[in-house]
Amino acid sequence: MASNFGRILSSKRNMGILSLVGAGSLTAGFLLTRDQHVNAGAQVRRKYPPSAEYPDLRKHNNCMASNLTPAIYAKLCDKATPNGFMLDQAIQTGVDNPGHPFIKTVGMVAGDEESYEVFADIFNPVIKERHNGYDPTNMKHPTDLDASKIKSGQFDERYVLSSRVRTGRSIRGLSLPPACTRAERREVERVVIDALAGLKGDLAGKYYSLTQMTEEEQQQLINDHFLFDKPVSPLLTCAGMARDWPDARGIWHNNNKTFLVWVNEEDHTRVISMEKGGNMKRVFERFCKGLQEVERLIKEKGWEFMWNERLGYILTCPSNLGTGLRAGVHVKLPLLSKDPRFSKILENLRLQKRGTGGVDTAAVGSIFDISNLDRLGQSEVQLVQTVVDGVNYLIECEKRLEKGQDIKIPAPISQFK
Amino acid sequence: MPFGNTHNLLKMNYSAEQEYPDLTKHNNHMAKVLTPEMYAALRDKQTPSGFTLDDVIQTGVDNPGHPFIMTVGCVAGDEETYDVFKDLLDPVIEDRHGGYKPTDKHKTDLNPENLQVYPHSTLKPTLFITGGDDLDPNYVLSSRVRTGRSIRGFCLPPHCSRGERRAIENLSIESLNVLDGEFKGKYYALKNMTEEEQQQLIDDHFLFDKPVSPLLLASGMARDWPDARGIWHNDDKTFLVWVNEEDHLRVISMQKGGNMREVFTRFCTGLTKIEALFKERGHEFMWNEHLGYVLTCPSNLGTGLRGGVHVKLPNVSKHEKFGEILKRLRLQKRGTGGVDTAAVGGVFDISNADRLGFSEVELVQMVVDGVKLLIEMEKRLEAGESIDDLMPDQK
Numbered sequence: 001m002a003s004n005f006g007r008i009l010s011s012k013r014n015m016g017i018l019s020l021v022g023a024g025s026l027t028a029g030f031l032l033t034r035d036q037h038v039n040a041g042a043q044v045r046r047k048y049p050p051s052a053e054y055p056d057l058r059k060h061n062n063c064m065a066s067n068l069t070p071a072i073y074a075k076l077c078d079k080a081t082p083n084g085f086m087l088d089q090a091i092q093t094g095v096d097n098p099g100h101p102f103i104k105t106v107g108m109v110a111g112d113e114e115s116y117e118v119f120a121d122i123f124n125p126v127i128k129e130r131h132n133g134y135d136p137t138n139m140k141h142p143t144d145l146d147a148s149k150i151k152s153g154q155f156d157e158r159y160v161l162s163s164r165v166r167t168g169r170s171i172r173g174l175s176l177p178p179a180c181t182r183a184e185r186r187e188v189e190r191v192v193i194d195a196l197a198g199l200k201g202d203l204a205g206k207y208y209s210l211t212q213m214t215e216e217e218q219q220q221l222i223n224d225h226f227l228f229d230k231p232v233s234p235l236l237t238c239a240g241m242a243r244d245w246p247d248a249r250g251i252w253h254n255n256n257k258t259f260l261v262w263v264n265e266e267d268h269t270r271v272i273s274m275e276k277g278g279n280m281k282r283v284f285e286r287f288c289k290g291l292q293e294v295e296r297l298i299k300e301k302g303w304e305f306m307w308n309e310r311l312g313y314i315l316t317c318p319s320n321l322g323t324g325l326r327a328g329v330h331v332k333l334p335l336l337s338k339d340p341r342f343s344k345i346l347e348n349l350r351l352q353k354r355g356t357g358g359v360d361t362a363a364v365g366s367i368f369d370i371s372n373l374d375r376l377g378q379s380e381v382q383l384v385q386t387v388v389d390g391v392n393y394l395i396e397c398e399k400r401l402e403k404g405q406d407i408k409i410p411a412p413i414s415q416f417k
Numbered sequence: 418m419p420f421g422n423t424h425n426l427l428k429m430n431y432s433a434e435q436e437y438p439d440l441t442k443h444n445n446h447m448a449k450v451l452t453p454e455m456y457a458a459l460r461d462k463q464t465p466s467g468f469t470l471d472d473v474i475q476t477g478v479d480n481p482g483h484p485f486i487m488t489v490g491c492v493a494g495d496e497e498t499y500d501v502f503k504d505l506l507d508p509v510i511e512d513r514h515g516g517y518k519p520t521d522k523h524k525t526d527l528n529p530e531n532l533q534v535y536p537h538s539t540l541k542p543t544l545f546i547t548g549g550d551d552l553d554p555n556y557v558l559s560s561r562v563r564t565g566r567s568i569r570g571f572c573l574p575p576h577c578s579r580g581e582r583r584a585i586e587n588l589s590i591e592s593l594n595v596l597d598g599e600f601k602g603k604y605y606a607l608k609n610m611t612e613e614e615q616q617q618l619i620d621d622h623f624l625f626d627k628p629v630s631p632l633l634l635a636s637g638m639a640r641d642w643p644d645a646r647g648i649w650h651n652d653d654k655t656f657l658v659w660v661n662e663e664d665h666l667r668v669i670s671m672q673k674g675g676n677m678r679e680v681f682t683r684f685c686t687g688l689t690k691i692e693a694l695f696k697e698r699g700h701e702f703m704w705n706e707h708l709g710y711v712l713t714c715p716s717n718l719g720t721g722l723r724g725g726v727h728v729k730l731p732n733v734s735k736h737e738k739f740g741e742i743l744k745r746l747r748l749q750k751r752g753t754g755g756v757d758t759a760a761v762g763g764v765f766d767i768s769n770a771d772r773l774g775f776s777e778v779e780l781v782q783m784v785v786d787g788v789k790l791l792i793e794m795e796k797r798l799e800a801g802e803s804i805d806d807l808m809p810d811q812k
Contacts, residue, residue: 047578047580047581048578048580048581048584049580052579052580052583052584053578053579053580054579055579055641055644056608056644083427084425084426084427088578092640092641095640095641095644096639096640096641096642175427181427181428181431181436181471182435182436182437182438183428183431183432183435183436184427184431186435187431187435211439237634238640242479243475243478243479243635244438244439244478244479245479247438247439
């Protein structure tokens, strides 16, 4: 090993030629001059064969590490998207964050829309694993934002304290947060707030740029569960999403504080509809109306959202592809949450629980955040209906337990409808 | 790497003004120097290995700094960075290193024999009669000298690929394993170390931490941690080499007590041996006569040397002129946990403030002379006497 390196190192560094040392290098075959380097958008630094660059994933437990074989790495490591995004950047977060024995993170991100195509050989198996078998090569993702289809969307407010639906949207033609330049990020901000300024009626609102917000405004928004934090999670920082913080980041919300848009956090936009109480149907109606209005407004200016029929809405993290939708409630389940069957019931209903601070937090006072597990392979309407039906079932269980009656684990509902 | 390079050309679709970072709330050397005009002139450049301006400055953009502490705010990704981006880095270097000009030449002196036996001219000769081997052990708890070295031809930690980093590790292990005598030792790869070994090394002040400082993280130095990182030390635990932390190599000589001469002698001997071993394998250290030894952070150019002691100064440290005394002696204080920590029990880490424009011998001499004076002051204050007549001139 050392002597191979010796040979590589003693040869003069030549920026025009990709290293051909070692058998099996798939970069062999063509010479890149500096001009070609410039046009192809690809780096020409690599001095070592893919086998010398392949990350050490032996202690890792994330979807990228489970699927990135040396062969796939070798095939993709010198490819670049038209914007110049490369595999090492996509997987850096998964290399730097081995994961947890119990929690399986995704371990890779997209830098632009084309990442999902150029690096399909690794994204597809990761998507399939994360989305419980959804196969992007032969399945289509349905999109449905017709909120009138939701049935029984009003929860018992003795149990449900608040209802919320969120998703993300990316602006086609601009790089995603791991890769965007400052100018691109500022352009995203400009395009989005320009569109939001066109919203009217109950959606009319105002933008608060993070660079100009006062500390009091900021703390109030955090306390209201409205604002995103400056990223501290290494999952995000290692992916490069926090660069240049807080430049071009901000939050827009309507005057009623029931419809919010985060700009340039983990995605170009995160769109949130929320209210106190249990009227999930109304929350979802506002959600759909707001999204459709914003889409109309950006289209007027010649922009559109990233979307395709294979993957639905394109977002930074593969876990948010498809609908990118998390619909959930804060619900009091003091008895049910202590029942040993609680996890199984959630699993069969295709729901997940989180604490009231969101992901990675603990439940306080038996109040849980209950939301849909799935994102891809079912439409928005289907997922929200799943949450409605599921939460109604959980409340039923809680009521039965209050009366000393027994509860049943429901049959597992099917995943891809 | 980390993120600016591959789409350097994409940026050219936008004007320099649109890309220029917002530095209005920033207080670091980079932010003081990088005007919009300079940004426009440099933004389409890159080093042969592809390191760009935005790569250089990312850490400074992401870390605005502190009203009182002036960080550097930029890093090098390879040796050529200091040349390709000289329009930015020369003024940063000048500001950080006390007026060091682009035309100045840096002298290297690693001959421990040159550490003076005679008293320094600014101090009273009757008090100081030896050269660094007898710092009072009632006050000086330990002595240490460190520097860094980069291997020419490889990219630096913000920019290196995994393959390069591993090659640096392999080269280092190969060379260090040849050392014998007082330098005979062993390498511990971070990946293979047990948690107990690791904690022991940290407690002994030997090991580097997994980086948590946003200054380091934002520059990309912590990528792929702990791959190809490790520590080598001799059996006596008096000579250590850190591999692939903030620089390719950090070389440290240390021991309990106040015999700085011995520490520095071992330091110079060890470094010289290591350099020879690398040369045998066809590699040299990055060095030029203007910048001296080339390291990742511009603050460590020149000698990259920090020579210091842990010393008990409970009285003099409370004196109103303590800061001024240190400044005149060209010394700096830190807590006993190193940079950004607090002093515990009146024990301070006192070291040279300079890195560039003085030789290694000169810097260690300043530490020896300065610490002797501080101890003298401490003794006077203990006895309730004045120290006014001991106030040094500005060096």
